[in-house]
Amino acid sequence: MRVRIWGCRGSIAAPGASTKRYGGNTSCVEIRPASGEVVILDAGTGIRELGARLVEEGVRRIHLLLTHLHVDHLEGLGMFAPIYEDGTELHIWGPASPVASLEDRIATYFSPPLFPLTLAEVHARVDYHDASESEWAIDEARFSSHAILHPGPTVGYRVEEGGSVLAYLTDHEPALGADLRADAPEWISGFGIAQGADVLIHDCQYTRAEYESRVGWGHSSTEQVAAFATKADVGRLLLFHHDPMHVDEQLEVMRDEVRELWGVDPSRCELAAEGTELEL
Amino acid sequence: MSQEPVQRNLILILARQFAAQLATAVFLVDAEGTVIYYNEAAELLLGHRFIEGRGMTSGEWSAAFAPRHASGEHMPLEQLPIGVAIVEREPAHGAVTIRGADGVDRRIEATSFPLFAHTEDLVGAIAFFWEQQA
Numbered sequence: 530m531r532v533r534i535w536g537c538r539g540s541i542a543a544p545g546a547s548t549k550r551y552g553g554n555t556s557c558v559e560i561r562p563a564s565g566e567v568v569i570l571d572a573g574t575g576i577r578e579l580g581a582r583l584v585e586e587g588v589r590r591i592h593l594l595l596t597h598l599h600v601d602h603l604e605g606l607g608m609f610a611p612i613y614e615d616g617t618e619l620h621i622w623g624p625a626s627p628v629a630s631l632e633d634r635i636a637t638y639f640s641p642p643l644f645p646l647t648l649a650e651v652h653a654r655v656d657y658h659d660a661s662e663s664e665w666a667i668d669e670a671r672f673s674s675h676a677i678l679h680p681g682p683t684v685g686y687r688v689e690e691g692g693s694v695l696a697y698l699t700d701h702e703p704a705l706g707a708d709l710r711a712d713a714p715e716w717i718s719g720f721g722i723a724q725g726a727d728v729l730i731h732d733c734q735y736t737r738a739e740y741e742s743r744v745g746w747g748h749s750s751t752e753q754v755a756a757f758a759t760k761a762d763v764g765r766l767l768l769f770h771h772d773p774m775h776v777d778e779q780l781e782v783m784r785d786e787v788r789e790l791w792g793v794d795p796s797r798c799e800l801a802a803e804g805t806e807l808e809l
Numbered sequence: 810m811s812q813e814p815v816q817r818n819l820i821l822i823l824a825r826q827f828a829a830q831l832a833t834a835v836f837l838v839d840a841e842g843t844v845i846y847y848n849e850a851a852e853l854l855l856g857h858r859f860i861e862g863r864g865m866t867s868g869e870w871s872a873a874f875a876p877r878h879a880s881g882e883h884m885p886l887e888q889l890p891i892g893v894a895i896v897e898r899e900p901a902h903g904a905v906t907i908r909g910a911d912g913v914d915r916r917i918e919a920t921s922f923p924l925f926a927h928t929e930d931l932v933g934a935i936a937f938f939w940e941q942q943a
Contacts, residue, residue, distance in 0.1 A: 625927070627925075627927060627928065661926075661927060662818075662926070662930075675816065675819070676818070676819040676820075676926070677819060678819060678822070678823070705826070706826035706827070706829070706830065707822075707826055714815065714816065715814060715815065715816055715817050716817060716822055716825060717816065717822075718816075718819060718822055719816075720815065720816045721814075721815045721816030724815060724816075
């Protein structure tokens with residue numbers, strides 16, 4: 530499968546000269562399994578440019594996998610050009626809540642007064658799929674989702690194809706009330722998604738010092754992501770969901786700290802950047 | 810003893826983390842009634858360390874703690890508050906006499922809840938319990 534990052538900023542878009550190297554768009558990752566189907570992880574602002582590309586390609590069927598419905602993961606959907614094209618088939622996967630369907634939850638954002646249209650008014654045919662705890666396949670690619678630790682219903686995704694595994698845990702605080710180094714894997718949020726993955730895309734929003742005053746906000750520190758990667762025994766780590774207040778140089782200091790804490794070859798730990806492409 | 814999964818449901822992970830911080834005794838089982846956690850306060854009342862009790866099936870722990878009514882009559886699993894939570898999928902409260910692994914009889918009160926990840930998705934049950942004062 531091929532993977533491309535279209536947005537890796539957390540919380541709110543942060544364009545500008547100081548964030549240019551890694552990008553200011555919020556979460557969006559494109560996956561192309563061997564079948565050529567289009568799979569997208571999250572609909573942050575990065576999905577706008579991707580959508581324009583997909584229209585040019587004439588793509589008609591798209592699978593959009595949402596980890597959760599916080600605005601930075603959904604705000605690009607209204608500017609996703611394929612939904613205004615006749616004949617587009619959009620499958621949206623994501624977590625329902627205990628009291629509301631995925632469709633109803635998305636409609637909270639995608640409707641007035643927060644957005645001028647509703648999804649019932651777009652040209653695409655939209656199908657909704659509950660991905661709270663699911664396994665499914667798109668041709669030869671197998672997908673699974675599990676609930677993970679982040680405020681509100683949130684899932685991580687695992688994609689497996691041809692013996693390669695991609696794990697996506699973009700908003701994740703596995704160490705809340707836990708000691709990642711001491712706990713057995715069965716008690717670590719996200720472990721089932723990440724275990725043995727060739728590539729893990731993981732939240733790394735905070736420095737250790739910042740995390741002290743942000744416990745319970747649903748994100749990881751450099752120390753935690755290094756401990757999680759060690760525990761899950763992943764091949765490569767792509768640090769993701771960059772804090773909007775962190776400029777490029779700060780991100781590189783955080784990356785260096787994760788590399789040191791993880792204690793592996795530096796090439797195995799990189800910062801996600803808009804335009805990053807991977808072949809698994 | 811049952812085989813442990815790669816990763817527990819998030820509801821159980823959160824319940825365990827919560828219980829681990831509480832001074833109140835907490836007993837946590839999976840959807841089959843197998844012991845997956847009890848905290849230090851529970852260890853004191855059960856006379857049994859968690860490391861010794863983890864993985865006990867419902868049949869094993871209900872026999873080990875010899876639950877009884879006040880009359881001394883055996884209380885079957887389905888009448889225990891946590892048994893009701895698993896079998897009937899409903900909250901329950903009650904008093905029961907247990908014999909700890911330390912050989913001491915204790916009269917406890919317990920309140921139990923089924924744990925649903927989604928409306929029909931029972932992932933386990935949790936019991937909060939404390940010793941009745943004479």
